[in-house]
Amino acid sequence: MKRDFAALPQQSFDLLVCGGGIYGAWTAYDAALRGLSVAIVEQNDWAGATSSASSKLIHGGLRYLETYDFKLVGKSLKERTLLLHNAPHRVWPLRFGVPVYAQQRLNRLQLKLGLTLYDFLAHDPEPGMQHRYFNAEKFTAHFPALAGASLKGGFTYADAQTDDARLVLELIAGAQQAGAHCANYCKLVQLLETGGKASGAIVRDQLTQTKLEIRAKQIVFTTGQWLAEEPPSRAWCRLAKGVHLLMPAVLNDEALLLTAQADGRVFFMIPWYGLTLLGTTDTDFTGDVDTVRADDNDIDYLLAAANGYLKTPWSKADIIGRFAGVRVFKQPAKTASASSPSAVSRDWELKTAANGAHYAIGGKITSSRQDAACIVDTVCAQLGVSQPCATQHNRFPWAPQEAFPAWFAAMQSRAAQLGIDPECAKWLLHRHGTQTTGIFRSIETDRSLAQRIVPSLPFITADLMHCATNEMAVHLDDLLRRRLPLLILTHLTQEQLQRIALQAGAVLQWDDKRMQDEIERCTPWIAP
Numbered sequence: 143m144k145r146d147f148a149a150l151p152q153q154s155f156d157l158l159v160c161g162g163g164i165y166g167a168w169t170a171y172d173a174a175l176r177g178l179s180v181a182i183v184e185q186n187d188w189a190g191a192t193s194s195a196s197s198k199l200i201h202g203g204l205r206y207l208e209t210y211d212f213k214l215v216g217k218s219l220k221e222r223t224l225l226l227h228n229a230p231h232r233v234w235p236l237r238f239g240v241p242v243y244a245q246q247r248l249n250r251l252q253l254k255l256g257l258t259l260y261d262f263l264a265h266d267p268e269p270g271m272q273h274r275y276f277n278a279e280k281f282t283a284h285f286p287a288l289a290g291a292s293l294k295g296g297f298t299y300a301d302a303q304t305d306d307a308r309l310v311l312e313l314i315a316g317a318q319q320a321g322a323h324c325a326n327y328c329k330l331v332q333l334l335e336t337g338g339k340a341s342g343a344i345v346r347d348q349l350t351q352t353k354l355e356i357r358a359k360q361i362v363f364t365t366g367q368w369l370a371e372e373p374p375s376r377a378w379c380r381l382a383k384g385v386h387l388l389m390p391a392v393l394n395d396e397a398l399l400l401t402a403q404a405d406g407r408v409f410f411m412i413p414w415y416g417l418t419l420l421g422t423t424d425t426d427f428t429g430d431v432d433t434v435r436a437d438d439n440d441i442d443y444l445l446a447a448a449n450g451y452l453k454t455p456w457s458k459a460d461i462i463g464r465f466a467g468v469r470v471f472k473q474p475a476k477t478a479s480a481s482s483p484s485a486v487s488r489d490w491e492l493k494t495a496a497n498g499a500h501y502a503i504g505g506k507i508t509s510s511r512q513d514a515a516c517i518v519d520t521v522c523a524q525l526g527v528s529q530p531c532a533t534q535h536n537r538f539p540w541a542p543q544e545a546f547p548a549w550f551a552a553m554q555s556r557a558a559q560l561g562i563d564p565e566c567a568k569w570l571l572h573r574h575g576t577q578t579t580g581i582f583r584s585i586e587t588d589r590s591l592a593q594r595i596v597p598s599l600p601f602i603t604a605d606l607m608h609c610a611t612n613e614m615a616v617h618l619d620d621l622l623r624r625r626l627p628l629l630i631l632t633h634l635t636q637e638q639l640q641r642i643a644l645q646a647g648a649v650l651q652w653d654d655k656r657m658q659d660e661i662e663r664c665t666p667w668i669a670p
């Protein structure tokens with residue numbers, strides 16, 4: 143993957159996509175696969191905003207059954223099945239436990255009905271995806287960290303999980319491979335019109351401050367929370383903040399769907415890279431969209447919610463990492479706007495302004511492929527192009543062509559020969575898919591690259607070097623927050639950060655001053 147800023151003004155594009163989160167990535171990839179000439183610009187890093195701050199679930203959303211959002215749940219479950227098939231390295235099944243306690247808002251029968259409906263809407267042919275019930279003893283064996291006093295038993299049901307930032311990155315790589323021009327750290331600063339119709343934009347290279355003009359017949363804004371900054375999209379959005387914490391490992395390989403005792407909201411505890419992802423909050427957001435942070439109230443809420451269920455409660459000292467993101471909702475009808483963010487539909491809408499520019503409002507990572515297909519259908523209709531969507535059937539850019547279990551087993555045994563420990567090998571294959579072959583080659587020439595970067599996390603040095611060399615990282619935090627999320631998964635020491643910066647800097651050709659600046663950018667994340 144190479145950053146492509148200089149090539150942007152050299153042609154007039156069919157489509158300019160502004161915003162490199164999941165919606166922009168799918169739109170650019172889909173349009174490039176249909177043969178359109180495409181440019182996509184992202185003001186920061188790919189997936190630098192909400193698309194790296196989600197719960198990392200590819201799910202129907204069991205809780206949306208309570209608000210009778212069957213259409214959205216069905217649509218999302220269909221996408222879940224499709225992604226599990228087209229991207230088995232990137233999206234993998236994850237079972238969730240739902241405990242049944244003596245006193246709780248939804249009783250066993252209500253949960254049973256909901257889960258039966260969920261299975262029915264999924265129409266999943268895989269037998270392992272159906273829900274099951276366990277008595278208290280067996281359920282506790284699945285989730286030994288849960289306090290058991292009034293536990294009567296519990297259900298487990300299947301959904302799926304991903305690494306959201308890497309999902310976006312793989313799609314950007316796919317878009318580039320299909321001919322799209324892709325530039326991160328490139329901000330759209332002005333929309334240009336000809337005869338009242340959007341016809342291009344001025345973009346600014348965020349690294350050099352150079353400005354240039356891009357001409358495009360169609361323009362799509364997939365700018366997430368920044369939609370709320372400018373007319374006309376400001377009027378179409380409502381924003382809500384969601385916070386996650388990274389906590390010590392208390393789960394095996396299954397997640398938990400729980401209900402916060404304070405307000406009855408659903409929250410999750412999810413295994414992620416060997417730790418526990420705890421989230422999320424869901425509160426209206428009216429602050430500065432450029433600085434979204436977890437504050438003390440968010441942290442207190444999540445710890446209290448989790449501690450309502452844990453045998454050994456967590457304190458603030460147990461927090462390993464944290465991140466916050468902003469969800470965009472379609473602005474509901476006036477009467478409904480006072481309802482809590484959790485009650486607002488997660489569904490998505492495409493709006494087209496009077497000047498012909500399109501705006502993607504709301505949505506979910508899970509359903510973004512299908513929504514992007516609608517965006518590109520609309521763009522194609524405007525361009526008079528009749529070319530069907532290919533993303534429904536295509537394997538992902540880094541998905542193996544052969545049967546996934548056989549490929550996975552063969553690659554794991556090669557990893558073992560190279561001295562990569564099994565946990566690191568598992569994650570390497572999920573993170574890089576077929577690109578892992580290149581990583582293996584680098585280890586063949588230097589066996590020390592098979593070592594973990596830090597002992598507690600399942601990432602090896604060859605992975606870091608691969609990301610630095612091949613994945614369009616500009617800054618150190620691009621590498622360490624999104625491509626390889628060390629900054630949220632451990633408290634790196636200054637020495638560890640220095641060492642990593644030296645290794646990455648050698649590839650990215652940083653001088654001493656740049657190295658210091660890059661370390662400085664990461665300092666807010668690291669141990670005092």
Ligand SMILES: Cc1cc2nc3c(=O)[nH]c(=O)nc-3n(C[C@H](O)[C@H](O)[C@H](O)COP(=O)(O)OP(=O)(O)OC[C@H]3O[C@@H](n4cnc5c(N)ncnc54)[C@H](O)[C@@H]3O)c2cc1C
Binds near residue numbers: 506
């Ligand atoms: C807490 C939380 C948990 C969630 N969990 C899940 C989940 O588990 N599963 C799920 O399916 N969905 C989940 N979602 C929803 C999902 O994360 C979002 O729907 C999705 O990430 C939105 O993607 P996006 O591309 O629209 O926006 P973003 O990811 O925010 O991308 C917009 C991009 O546009 C760029 N941009 C803005 N202005 C400009 C400009 N002028 N020039 C260039 N670039 C610009 C920004 O820098 C940004 O990178 C969650 C959301 C939140 C907040």
